Amino acid sequence: MRKKTVALLLGGFVTGSVYAQTSEPFEAYEQKIQGTDVTIKMVPVQGGEFMLGSPAGEKGRKADEGPQKKVKIDPFWMGAYEVTFDQYDLYADKDKDQAPLPDGMTRPSPPYIDLTLGMGKSGGYPANSMSQYGALMYCKWLYAKTGVFYRLPTEAEWEYACRAGSKTAYPFGNDAAQLKAYAWTAENSDAVYHKVGELKPNAWGLYDMLGNVAEWTLDQYDEKAYASAAAANPWNKPTGTTPRTVKGGHYEDAAADARSAARLESDPIWNDRDPQIPKSKWWNADAPFVGFRLVRPLKQPTKAEAEQFFAEVVDKFVGAR
Numbered sequence: 001m002r003k004k005t006v007a008l009l010l011g012g013f014v015t016g017s018v019y020a021q022t023s024e025p026f027e028a029y030e031q032k033i034q035g036t037d038v039t040i041k042m043v044p045v046q047g048g049e050f051m052l053g054s055p056a057g058e059k060g061r062k063a064d065e066g067p068q069k070k071v072k073i074d075p076f077w078m079g080a081y082e083v084t085f086d087q088y089d090l091y092a093d094k095d096k097d098q099a100p101l102p103d104g105m106t107r108p109s110p111p112y113i114d115l116t117l118g119m120g121k122s123g124g125y126p127a128n129s130m131s132q133y134g135a136l137m138y139c140k141w142l143y144a145k146t147g148v149f150y151r152l153p154t155e156a157e158w159e160y161a162c163r164a165g166s167k168t169a170y171p172f173g174n175d176a177a178q179l180k181a182y183a184w185t186a187e188n189s190d191a192v193y194h195k196v197g198e199l200k201p202n203a204w205g206l207y208d209m210l211g212n213v214a215e216w217t218l219d220q221y222d223e224k225a226y227a228s229a230a231a232a233n234p235w236n237k238p239t240g241t242t243p244r245t246v247k248g249g250h251y252e253d254a255a256a257d258a259r260s261a262a263r264l265e266s267d268p269i270w271n272d273r274d275p276q277i278p279k280s281k282w283w284n285a286d287a288p289f290v291g292f293r294l295v296r297p298l299k300q301p302t303k304a305e306a307e308q309f310f311a312e313v314v315d316k317f318v319g320a321r
Contacts, residue, residue, distance in 0.1 A: 060256025064223035081196035085121035108282035164203040183211030189251035213291035250289035281319030
C-alpha cells in the first residue's frame with residue numbers, strides 16, 4: 001500500500017488504486033484562497049519523457065548532474081510563479097487568516113529578523129528563508145484550505161518543467177548571455193531578489209524557474225541519485241532530515257549555477273545566525289535565496305492518501321532542511 005501511495009502522490013498511474021477524480025479541464029487556472037482576494041496561478045505541464053541531468057560536455061556541468069537518464073513524467077500543474085509572501089503569510093501570519101487551523105497544525109513561529117532584505121512582504125516578492133518543512137507545511141495548510149492537494153515538485157518534475165522541451169543548458173538554448181532576459185542572477189540582480197514574473201517565462205509559461213530564489217524539491221539530496229533513478233516519476237524519497245535538493249539557482253549565482261540541470265545541496269549553515277536553542281525548524285536565517293513553488297498532480301490522491309503523504313514526508317522529518 002505504501003508504494004502505491006507514493007506513486008499516486010507523484011501522479012503515477014497505479015493499477016488497483018483509487019484516485020479522487022476531478023472534472024476540471026487540464027488548463028491554466030487561478031486557485032483562489034477562501035476568505036481572501038489572493039490567488040495562485042497554476043499552469044498545466046503535459047506529461048512526457050526527457051533526459052534527466054546534463055550531458056558530459058555541458059559547460060559548467062558538475063558530477064552530480066549525471067549520468068543522464070531518460071525518465072517519464074506524468075502530467076501536473078505547476079505554479080506559474082514562485083510562492084510570494086502575499087500568499088505564504090496567509091498561513092504564516094495568524095492575523096491574515098481568520099479561520100482556525102486544522103487539528104494538529106501549527107503556524108510558523110515568527111522569525112526573529114527581517115527576512116525580506118528590507119523590501120517588505122507585499123507586492124509580489126517571493127517568500128524566502130523558510131525551511132523545506134516550512135514550505136511543505138504551507139502545502140498541507142493549502143490542502144486543508146482548498147480541498148486540493150498541493151505539494152512540492154520532485155527534482156525530476158522540476159527539471160522537466162524548467163526545460164519545457166529543451167535539451168540545452170538553459171530553456172532558451174546554450175547562450176548564457178541571454179540568461180539576463182529570463183533570470184535574476186549575479187549579473188543583473190544587484191544582489192537582491194526581485195518581484196516574481198518581471199522577466200520572460202520559459203516556453204510553458206513558467207516564470208523565474210532559473211535565478212531569483214532557488215526552489216525546494218521533495219527529494220533527499222544524493223550526488224549519485226541519477227544512477228539509480230526510476231524510469232518513471234523518479235523520487236529520491238527522504239530517509240533523513242538533511243540534505244535536500246534545491247533547484248534553479250538564485251540571485252547571487254553565476255550563470256553556470258542557474259542551468260536547468262544544476263543542483264544545490266541544502267546545508268544546516270543556512271541557519272547559523274539563529275541564536276535559539278534549538279534552532280528554528282521553520283526559518284533559515286541565512287538563506288534569503290531559497291523559496292519554493294507548488295505542484296498539483298493531475299491525478300489527485302484520496303483524503304487518506306494525502307494524509308499519509310503528509311505524515312510520511314512532513315511529520316516524520318520535522319525541521320527538514
